[in-house]
Amino acid sequence: MRKIFTAILIGCTVLASAAMAQDSYMVMPKASQKMKDGPGGLYSQVLLLDHKNAQANITTRNKSGQVEQHAAWEDHIFVLDGEATFVLGGTIDNGKTTGPGETRGDASKGGKSFSVHAGDYVYIPINTPHQMQIAAGKSIRYAVVKTHP
Numbered sequence: 001m002r003k004i005f006t007a008i009l010i011g012c013t014v015l016a017s018a019a020m021a022q023d024s025y026m027v028m029p030k031a032s033q034k035m036k037d038g039p040g041g042l043y044s045q046v047l048l049l050d051h052k053n054a055q056a057n058i059t060t061r062n063k064s065g066q067v068e069q070h071a072a073w074e075d076h077i078f079v080l081d082g083e084a085t086f087v088l089g090g091t092i093d094n095g096k097t098t099g100p101g102e103t104r105g106d107a108s109k110g111g112k113s114f115s116v117h118a119g120d121y122v123y124i125p126i127n128t129p130h131q132m133q134i135a136a137g138k139s140i141r142y143a144v145v146k147t148h149p
Helices: 002-020
Strands: 044-052 054-061 068-072 074-088 092-093 096-099 102-103 105-110 112-117 119-125 130-131 139-148
Touching: 068 074, 068 092, 092 102, 105 130
Parallel strands: none
Antiparallel strands: 044 054, 054 139, 068 102, 068 130, 074 112, 074 119, 074 130, 074 139, 092 105, 096 102
């Protein structure tokens, strides 16, 4: 499973990078990856790439986030450590626009729940509500590549 995801993650990165100039490569050594706390202490994150066609980061969470939906981005998530419950699909309850093409809300009506663990891969198409729910005392660390389809 890890080999499959690694191939997918590399493929997504290569495809996203194809839009960049041929000589615009980037290497982010582990030693230079510094975790930064996100708003409200919901997560810590290392931004690996922020390009007009792709973003990549590593995130650690120990608290549940809101339901979110991206109008222009799809997410490719690979769980590195820990566990969470993912809720995918449905409709966002009490949704509010939080940025261009970004909606967040309290819950997902009609979404499907499933557990994710280290080694699991989750693909989230554009306009798909999704939420990570973290049980008390648990955490999750994952890599995510966000691309424009």
